[in-house]
Amino acid sequence: MIPGVVIASKVMTERACCRIATFAFRYARARGRKRVTAAHKANIMKLADGLFLECVRGVATEFPEIRYQELNIDNACMQLVLNPHQFDVLVMENFYGDLVSDLGAGLVCTES
Numbered sequence: 752m753i754p755g756v757v758i759a760s761k762v763m764t765e766r767a768c769c770r771i772a773t774f775a776f777r778y779a780r781a782r783g784r785k786r787v788t789a790a791h792k793a794n795i796m797k798l799a800d801g802l803f804l805e806c807v808r809g810v811a812t813e814f815p816e817i818r819y820q821e822l823n824i825d826n827a828c829m830q831l832v833l834n835p836h837q838f839d840v841l842v843m844e845n846f847y848g849d850l851v852s853d854l855g856a857g858l859v860c861t862e863s
Contacts, residue, residue: 761796761799763799763802763803763844765802765806768802768803768805768806768807769806769809769810771806771842771844772789772806772807772809772810772811772842773810775787775807775840775841775842776810776811776813776814776817776840778840779814779817779839779840780814780816780817784817784839784840785817785818785839786817786818786819786820786838786839786840787807787811787814787817787818787819787820787839787840787841787842788819788820788821788822788827788838788839788840788841788842789803789804789807789819789820789821789822789841789842789843790821790822790823790824790827790841790842790843790847790851791803791804791821791822791823791824791843791844791847792823792824792825792847793823794823800844803844804821807819807821807842824843824847824850824851827841827843827851828850828851828854831851831854831855831858832854832858835855835858
């Protein structure tokens with residue numbers, strides 16, 4: 752240990768990532784949605800978020816009628832503020848989902 756330095760771990764499993772992705776695509780199909788967007792930070796979290804994206808990409812091939820896109824979580828948040836209507840279904844890891852759900856709740860509250 753080095754004083755003043757902390758290392759944080761992020762635990763991801765292929766099984767859980769595929770499960771989340773499958774749910775998102777099934778949800779989209781069942782509700783007639785046309786697009787699923789995966790939000791990630793794979794440019795920084797190369798292994799963990801990279802695994803997540805690999806899983807979502809794999810699941811996306813099983814749903815050819817649904818368009819699939821990927822956005823960096825930073826850009827996704829900005830796009831949610833600027834033009835939220837462009838999104839149908841968002842899929843992301845738990846931590847990002849917590850942030851985005853709060854962002855969405857704030858946008859809805861400020862629109863009234």
